[in-house]
Amino acid sequence: MEPEILYPLIPTKLPIRSRIQQQIKTTYALDLPFWRMAMGGLWIFSCYIFSLSAISMPTGLGSTLDIMLTITLGTVLFTLSSHLIALLLTLMWLPIPRLFTGGVLFNLISFYLVFWVPGSGILVSIISSIVATLLSVLLGFFIGIIHSKNNSTRIKIMITIGVLLSLFSVQIIQDPNHVDLTTQPSQPITPATQPIVSTIPYTNPAEPGPYPFQYFTYGSGFDLHRSEFDTDVNLLSSSVNASAHIKKWSFMRTLFWGFNQNQLPINGRVWMPEGAGPFPLILMVHGNHLMEDYSDEGYGYLGELLASRGFITVSVDENFLNYSVWSNIPDNDMKMRAWVLLKHLQQIRTFAEQTDTPFSGKVDLDNIAMIGHSRGGQAVAMAADSTLWFNTDAGLKDDLHSFGIQGIIALAPTDSVVDSKQTKLNHISYMALQGAKDGDLNEYFGERHYARTTFNPTDSGFKTYLHIADANHAQFNSTWGDLDLGVPKGLFLNQRQLMEGTDQRQITKVYVSAFLETVLHKKEDYMALFQDYRSGAQWLPNSTYFNKYEDGKFERLARYEEDGDKATLLYGGTAAAIGLNWSEKAYLPKNDAVVLEWNEAISGGRSSDASYSLVWDNSSLLNRLARADGLSFSIADQSADMKQKQGEQPSTPDIKVALQTHNNLTVIVSLSQFMNLKSPDMTYFTKSKWLEKHFDSGKYNLPEQPIFQTVRLPFDAFQKVNPSFNPANLKRITFYFSGGPGKIMLDDLGLYRD
Template identity: 45%
Template structure:
């Protein structure tokens, strides 16, 4: 006890000394921060608040951009007011002879910048680089402000400071090391060839039609965020119970929307032609954007055009299924997106039978098309193949007898396996559009669905794709802006060389309208646009295009999917090659995943040839004539050649010739460029600077090129004109000759079409 009594005063004395020392360090914490340094904090504060405001726009709360920005500034200011003095105190404890409050501000800003960009999935290295750059920017701007308002600094020094800052900005802007060029396919077209392509002799399908139309909405009547689905709704729709598919509907999501998965609203914006009808029905659905930034308004440009041309167009609201930074995304959302489309079809069918509604007896439910963007592009295919997922859902009983989906359009679609299955369309028109500069869905997944679309011999349907070298993801929707990533990550994406928003939407209008005019209105004159994009160049903005096409008239010579034997084709067709490497390989996307097909890979150094021998029986089955065409899909693989990156600016089209031999022994050899030039694939620099490509989004943008097939059509009549003795009614041999410089291509779907 005596020992403990002796120790207590000692501990009390030491504790008192420590408190005194800490208090002295606290008083000394701001000693070196003169008014000059305190003023310089303005630059750091501006950088932190600006970045937090930008980040807040990428993670909205639903209260509006103004409130979110104010909250970001308030939190940023409070954060700096707390962190900077705390850091200053720690620096004082370490006796570091610095302007400690200012240094604490630097530490705070650096931390904020790094955290914001790191959670924007830019990686540690790039986040550190951006942190260094923006912190230095805040330091320089703050010091500049302090110098300019200081009375102790002469005017000459202030002028020199301003000039130095301007020189630094100019040097950064024009420094060639940092420059980045968005490389796209070179213009290798021949004007003489383009002039020889017959333009479609029909009106521009993107122009407004002759129908007057009205605009209204149907909805639950209780929407918390949009009056058009609440008290302004022209029709009240029945809510639907999706609890069989969704389990994790968070409380925050329920609070924001005012409902859970048991009461999903059936909301739609409608553009309806005036007149009795009945009119074809077109449903349009968005994809996965931020939940708080509503997406269904973004297709009004399509709705207005389609209604004026005699379609009932509906933009479907599925925003409540979208992602939120604060609430994540519901489980099984892909299946529910398709399910909701079917519920809209049921609701419209009910309205069509209900007197007094604008839909009453005005909807042609035998003529239905679905248009989807991003995840919506996958959902429309799933809805058209609904029995693959919803056979057990008795609420859809009789839907097949009521509604007939004739056409599907997928804009930059996803293609995720759902319950280990993917949609397979049968006897349905299919069209997919994709941009090479798509920073969101940067693989052309629409080609996969294209390959999973088939027809019976009696079908009049077709399938087509269009790849646009200078298009991105978001600009197909007017509400999604021009960035394919939410802020702040979207600031790092490159826009150089990209189509203007109106130009990109013009492409969508031309192709979607022409597609529906063909599929639902029976205007077959527009089919030529899908066989060869050049027939519609007068309607399209200047860009790089690749198109793929097939209909039920296709008769295969070689598909390359039937086996792994490169020496055989379809039903007795045999193959041989000379002077080149050849093998059947799977076609791969940017990530090295299969596109869903195998093709013939051909590589040559100088020249080579590939020949298909067609037996007499197969030749008769092909039913060729002067009105038939040899058709095949081809994509360049030049980027896979060794040293191709160093020579990319010197790309020259491969010299390809096609020789056909008929049963009478006569042959004709014509250059492929006589029909259509082979274009190099678009090369896309997704980010502002090329060194970022492999560092952003876990290397998502590391591959600048994706193989995309172009369909070539070679009318047999052209071969007949070159040699009058050539008999197009019986083809026994097809030979591809390759020359010029070394090259590499992939062939697929070689056959005959009418």
């Protein structure tokens, strides 16, 4: 019998389809209980991020419902995507916890989409999404460890995660290399104790006045979202057709509001003082914000105050012109904001002419002021300068001179070019309030409007600009919150040293009320506040303030943009400098100042010899000098910037001002007798130096802007030093500089009259 030959068993190779099916069955094999529990951390963190995105993309259904819908949709996508990615990883034969990895990859991609905001920069979005994903992984590990049965391992890993979370927190919340602003508080305002500046002896203008008032609304009677302009509206207004100006109005916008550009509503919230009247009229208007997060309610704090002080105050609804994630923004929105304001004036005039409305006999249409915030701040100026844009508008051209707009107030305004034009107010009093920590409009556009506002010698108007170190953009509106940018973008903003919203609105109430009492009620009680903020120190929260002021009686001697020659002045005057570098430099469009820079190297080791002189040898100034009460100029201290570059500790320069007459009598006073010169605080808008440079396409990576302070030196202060001094014979003005190194800018030098 022949032996049986045994052949080795050769396994049959399965078809690829069968192998794939078998591999798919192992998809979740490596997702052990720890990884499955860790998935919960990924999901929880993704819900948090999705909630942030819901806040930044409101639908108008309410924040709670928006968040619930977003979390629901995010959960569905998280589940489906995690399983789909796990399946793909299985087919790649990768021996990893595939479901957990799928959740991580979903978070990474979705977080990038959430953090990617146009203008933020791709690099910022990538890093943000990576950091957020790592935090979600750490949270997942934490949850997985809590459910772990190995206590010793649990403790070790939890300690490791705690350390990692701490490191992430330090890096994300505040870059350790970033300047800690808590150690550099804004210089507190000091009440004026010097005899040269006295506090205003009258009542706080932010306190309610004697008038009781009523609140009501007017509107179209049709509003899908706000009953106060729908069934609960008190007074019906006529809709207006803006189709001649607006060509781009999306279907989604019509779906949300229920109307298009052919039927824009004229909606307003009114605070009306009780009494016979007539009362001055105030229109207030918001700026650009999320359309679905209505902005017009946010100025009620001003409406109530002003009505109690005898002003009819209206908060204008222009929310339908604002931006929406779902429908973008209409074209010509800036122009339309001014157009709608003028339509409100026409509507209020119609109400006043009707005997059965609350406006009947109550409105003084020759005594009007407008208050605008952000884009609204530009819109009110455009409405006051309306002939530049609407002199051919069929519905407005006959009324452009029918309304007596006496004053404009801008809260952190924009200053964009519209139809190749910009406002140039004349004969109209102007005030701008600006926060140094404005993370939205960080270029201080209100000062540009201020620079373009002019007066004739016979005008009684004035212009003033207040710079507030610790104020931001949003808090002028009580409903916008404290972030100047929407989330998640706003989470990168540095909120340290930001004043409370109530304090910012207290400043607003003080200045707005005082301005309107001065301009519309013709009271002189608060005029000193605009000339020198220290006169109202008792009403203002602690912060660092700078203010500029000028009126129609100001006689300019040097503006520095007349001819481009730094050595020539108006009225045949000449300028010269000793021991310093000097030049003329633009700090605003079409607005120059003289820059004076000194140190021992420039002055040959004698920094005390540095001086800048302005001389007039002819008699062309005699008439102007005879009626002047003092010398006025705006000054900006930039010494800190210069000293930082040279690695030296900043110190306040010592400046003296000498006035010399034609008979060679010279009187010298120290600037510190009138105003303590100070440098503005360094502003950091974001939470790290790296973000400051890269965030929002380098928006915050700009040179520090000079912040000017107007100083008034009364001639009688010089006469107290030497009674023989006669300002009518003034020939030379000299600024002497010591200390240093130092750098200042001078502008708007001239004569003032009380």
